[in-house]
Amino acid sequence: MQRTYIKDLREKAGSEATVEGYINGRRDHGKLCFLDIRDLSGSVQTIVLPQNADAHVASKDLRPEWTVSITGQVNKRPERMVNKNEQMGDIEFEAKSITVLSRAQELPFAVDAELNIDTKLDNLPFALRSKRSRAIFKVQSVVTKTFRDFLTSQGFTEFQAPKLIGDDAEGGANSFDVKYFKHTAHLAQSPQLYKQIMVGVLERVFAIGNVYRAEKHSTTRHLNEYTSMDFEMGFIKDHRDIMRVENDYFIALEKALRETCVAEFATLGAEIPTVPQDIPTMTLREAQALISKETGVDCTHELDLEPEHERWLCKWSKEKHNSDFVFVTHYPTAKRPFYTHRDETDPTMTKSFDLLFRGVEITSGGQRNHDYDVLVSSMKDKGLNPDKFGYYLQAFKYGMPPHGGLGIGLERVTAKLLNIENVKEATLFPRDINRIDVLLSK
Amino acid sequence: MQRTYIKDLREKAGSEATVEGYINGRRDHGKLCFLDIRDLSGSVQTIVLPQNADAHVASKDLRPEWTVSITGQVNKRPERMVNKNEQMGDIEFEAKSITVLSRAQELPFAVDAELNIDTKLDNLPFALRSKRSRAIFKVQSVVTKTFRDFLTSQGFTEFQAPKLIGDDAEGGANSFDVKYFKHTAHLAQSPQLYKQIMVGVLERVFAIGNVYRAEKHSTTRHLNEYTSMDFEMGFIKDHRDIMRVENDYFIALEKALRETCVAEFATLGAEIPTVPQDIPTMTLREAQALISKETGVDCTHELDLEPEHERWLCKWSKEKHNSDFVFVTHYPTAKRPFYTHRDETDPTMTKSFDLLFRGVEITSGGQRNHDYDVLVSSMKDKGLNPDKFGYYLQAFKYGMPPHGGLGIGLERVTAKLLNIENVKEATLFPRDINRIDVLLSK
Numbered sequence: 001m002q003r004t005y006i007k008d009l010r011e012k013a014g015s016e017a018t019v020e021g022y023i024n025g026r027r028d029h030g031k032l033c034f035l036d037i038r039d040l041s042g043s044v045q046t047i048v049l050p051q052n053a054d055a056h057v058a059s060k061d062l063r064p065e066w067t068v069s070i071t072g073q074v075n076k077r078p079e080r081m082v083n084k085n086e087q088m089g090d091i092e093f094e095a096k097s098i099t100v101l102s103r104a105q106e107l108p109f110a111v112d113a114e115l116n117i118d119t120k121l122d123n124l125p126f127a128l129r130s131k132r133s134r135a136i137f138k139v140q141s142v143v144t145k146t147f148r149d150f151l152t153s154q155g156f157t158e159f160q161a162p163k164l165i166g167d168d169a170e171g172g173a174n175s176f177d178v179k180y181f182k183h184t185a186h187l188a189q190s191p192q193l194y195k196q197i198m199v200g201v202l203e204r205v206f207a208i209g210n211v212y213r214a215e216k217h218s219t220t221r222h223l224n225e226y227t228s229m230d231f232e233m234g235f236i237k238d239h240r241d242i243m244r245v246e247n248d249y250f251i252a253l254e255k256a257l258r259e260t261c262v263a264e265f266a267t268l269g270a271e272i273p274t275v276p277q278d279i280p281t282m283t284l285r286e287a288q289a290l291i292s293k294e295t296g297v298d299c300t301h302e303l304d305l306e307p308e309h310e311r312w313l314c315k316w317s318k319e320k321h322n323s324d325f326v327f328v329t330h331y332p333t334a335k336r337p338f339y340t341h342r343d344e345t346d347p348t349m350t351k352s353f354d355l356l357f358r359g360v361e362i363t364s365g366g367q368r369n370h371d372y373d374v375l376v377s378s379m380k381d382k383g384l385n386p387d388k389f390g391y392y393l394q395a396f397k398y399g400m401p402p403h404g405g406l407g408i409g410l411e412r413v414t415a416k417l418l419n420i421e422n423v424k425e426a427t428l429f430p431r432d433i434n435r436i437d438v439l440l441s442k
Numbered sequence: 443m444q445r446t447y448i449k450d451l452r453e454k455a456g457s458e459a460t461v462e463g464y465i466n467g468r469r470d471h472g473k474l475c476f477l478d479i480r481d482l483s484g485s486v487q488t489i490v491l492p493q494n495a496d497a498h499v500a501s502k503d504l505r506p507e508w509t510v511s512i513t514g515q516v517n518k519r520p521e522r523m524v525n526k527n528e529q530m531g532d533i534e535f536e537a538k539s540i541t542v543l544s545r546a547q548e549l550p551f552a553v554d555a556e557l558n559i560d561t562k563l564d565n566l567p568f569a570l571r572s573k574r575s576r577a578i579f580k581v582q583s584v585v586t587k588t589f590r591d592f593l594t595s596q597g598f599t600e601f602q603a604p605k606l607i608g609d610d611a612e613g614g615a616n617s618f619d620v621k622y623f624k625h626t627a628h629l630a631q632s633p634q635l636y637k638q639i640m641v642g643v644l645e646r647v648f649a650i651g652n653v654y655r656a657e658k659h660s661t662t663r664h665l666n667e668y669t670s671m672d673f674e675m676g677f678i679k680d681h682r683d684i685m686r687v688e689n690d691y692f693i694a695l696e697k698a699l700r701e702t703c704v705a706e707f708a709t710l711g712a713e714i715p716t717v718p719q720d721i722p723t724m725t726l727r728e729a730q731a732l733i734s735k736e737t738g739v740d741c742t743h744e745l746d747l748e749p750e751h752e753r754w755l756c757k758w759s760k761e762k763h764n765s766d767f768v769f770v771t772h773y774p775t776a777k778r779p780f781y782t783h784r785d786e787t788d789p790t791m792t793k794s795f796d797l798l799f800r801g802v803e804i805t806s807g808g809q810r811n812h813d814y815d816v817l818v819s820s821m822k823d824k825g826l827n828p829d830k831f832g833y834y835l836q837a838f839k840y841g842m843p844p845h846g847g848l849g850i851g852l853e854r855v856t857a858k859l860l861n862i863e864n865v866k867e868a869t870l871f872p873r874d875i876n877r878i879d880v881l882l883s884k
Contacts, residue, residue, distance in 0.1 A: 104839070125837040129643050134643060145594065162870075166880065182882075200571055397568075398546045399506075428640075
């Protein structure tokens with residue numbers, strides 16, 4: 001019989017169906033045996049009665065994480081028996097025949113056991129099967145899918161940015177070396193230079209892919225390989241065009257999450273954020289003045305916000321504007337990379353922004369330098385050698401419109417959406433200084 | 443005035459609009475000046491008349507690849523003046539005012555000049571702007587978008603596969619070394635092991651991302667960094683379930699290309715392939731018998747098809763079945779990786795397949811070993827050490843359903859779709875032994 005996904009069993013009430021999935025749990029009451037079966041779409045309680053003799057015998061051997069194909073009767077439960085906390089709580093599946101597809105050895109722990117992070121990472125291929133982990137990565141896939149769908153609807157084209165780069169022109173302390181035949185290549189820290197080149201080609205582009213930072217810390221915030229969602233667009237007026245696109249993306253994301261991920265947020269005990277039509281915005285100097293006035297700590301001469309001040313500002317934005325998000329604009333030129341466009345009214349400041357969400361920065365973006373001469377002089381100001389950027393500079397030599405863009409850290413935004421403390425839990429296969437899948441030998 | 447994309451100008455016929463884009467060409471007839479303006483959506487002929495004095499003066503300075511904002515009158519051309527070869531040939535745009543957004547230096551060659559591959563690669567950030575290149579990467583984005591959209595509609599979830607891997611357990615001749623703090627890591631040659639692990643988590647998964655082969659050749663077929671479109675799915679009967687999904691993907695792709703890329707195929711002089719409902723299928727042994735019979739060359743004892751025989755088979759499939767595609771199944775166990783499932787009726791053969799398209803293999807796939815003991819013994823048969831695969835093997839130790847999947851080389855399939863001879867032309871930023879963006883120093 002053709003397989004039915006568990007979420008579709010309701011349509012088969014009163015008739016037979018075949019379900020395929022994992023034994024999520026088994027409770028043997030002697031005569032009666034209850035199996036909890038899970039597939040990619042959900043889980044369902046399955047009852048095995050003694051009168052279905054073959055199935056009843058087979059059920060005695062079953063153990064968690066065995067995979068099975070079960071044909072049986074789909075019954076609607078009487079109203080008083082409905083389990084309202086379960087997706088399929090109004091359905092009971094009565095097994096008539098059971099085929100074992102694969103067996104499992106004894107498990108190191110129950111699939112939904114609470115684990116400390118090291119135990120989890122040591123057992124990740126198994127631990128990722130927990131309801132919690134599956135919810136996290138379902139949500140993460142909706143974050144990327146919505147990014148793609150929304151930007152495509154706005155005329156953006158996806159491209160594949162290279163990860164293997166040559167001269168590490170931006171400076172190398174944080175870059176990994178790759179032995180590339182007789183040469184040394186590097187792993188890209190961002191697709192920045194390529195997406196700007198692509199503005200000259202396709203005008204509005206985006207890329208989702210891995211980027212690399214050789215950070216020597218192993219903390220709850222650091223990853224050495226993470227996923228960056230980037231876009232870049234031409235013919236903008238200034239950085240506010242970029243912020244508008246990002247604001248609209250998060251509005252689209254809220255809608256997608258409410259449509260498809262309510263159960264997953266419930267599993268994590270997290271709340272889907274309400275995204276305002278216009279996310280509150282202030283300049284860095286305005287934010288610092290506010291923080292100084294309200295907290296009594298003078299930060300008005302700092303070049304950036306301290307983590308505690310980012311948290312304070314988000315709390316303020318939530319209380320004052322009922323927004324989990326707040327844009328901070330106009331960071332000092334001294335703190336932003338060479339490609340950042342200066343503010344014409346105050347060249348010590350840039351037309352740049354960060355987006356803060358639930359206490360942390362999840363995006364950096366802004367308008368870029370599009371004028372060849374300005375770009376070259378900006379490199380020199382930063383102590384960079386323009387000769388090393390000859391390839392990139394071609395794009396500007398031969399005509400580049402005013403443009404800008406941003407990058408969003410996928411794992412970090414996933415973690416903040418779901419109130420996950422350690423970003424590694426929002427990363428499928430996290431790499432840090434001590435671990436690539438397994439602990440690295442000392 | 444709000445910008446109008448060129449493709450939407452028709453809706454503004456009889457009124458004013460603002461167009462922003464590149465000067466694609468300029469023909470100065472003294473009194474009259476014609477500008478060809480291109481944006482991400484198309485191009486339009488723009489006329490500058492002497493009576494629009496400011497625009498007329500401004501037009502004298504304009505040069506190719508300058509970016510401009512032009513406000514003007516949209517006119518429908520009289521029937522006899524319509525240029526049927528142009529997307530916007532029924533429209534003329536009359537400039538009233540011209541604002542220069544950015545300038546360009548003198549170009550090394552015209553944007554649509556025909557170039558040899560080395561000149562093109564040396565000047566890639568500019569050369570990618572040619573109509574031909576833009577068409578190639580538009581088509582490529584439709585190939586990936588359709589892969590995502592189709593698989594999502596079939597219950598697949600996207601995941602981010604790591605590119606940075608630890609022990610290079612599959613054997614290292616073709617792998618790049620990465621200096622990872624005090625250790626040596628590697629760049630992934632495929633997401634194979636991770637996507638199998640993910641079958642245990644989300645059952646149906648896909649990933650699109652870069653993979654790496656340290657091939658020392660620089661040919662028209664080799665890339666050291668390319669993009670692999672991978673999927674993997676659980677609860678299959680055998681490899682034919684995977685072939686069915688791939689066949690249906692290519693049917694969806696044909697539809698998407700006919701809806702969105704007719705002009706791009708015309709630019710390349712290529713034909714959108716007709717994908718049969720059931721792509722012709724034969725076993726390797728059947729294919730070899732056919733080739734031997736028809737060509738007189740006995741290849742019936744070979745473990746694989748020679749490139750010339752792949753071409754012959756595709757030609758045969760086209761003539762006999764009017765199909766640009768042909769599946770070849772059941773490659774010898776000796777030629778396939780350790781994770782490949784053997785055919786129960788003949789264990790010297792595997793439940794694997796290649797998809798050939800227009801003369802070359804674009805996919806390898808098949809059913810995988812899901813049984814822990816079988817997998818371990820298969821590793822040993824191949825001379826691999828199961829201890830090095832402990833992490834991966836957890837997924838099998840704790841229950842894995844029958845499953846399979848495939849990988850499609852994005853750049854290769856793009857090249858074959860568009861009749862491009864050198865796969866580097868279907869790669870945005872190709873890397874080979876001699877070049878990462880620029881030529882590597884000797």
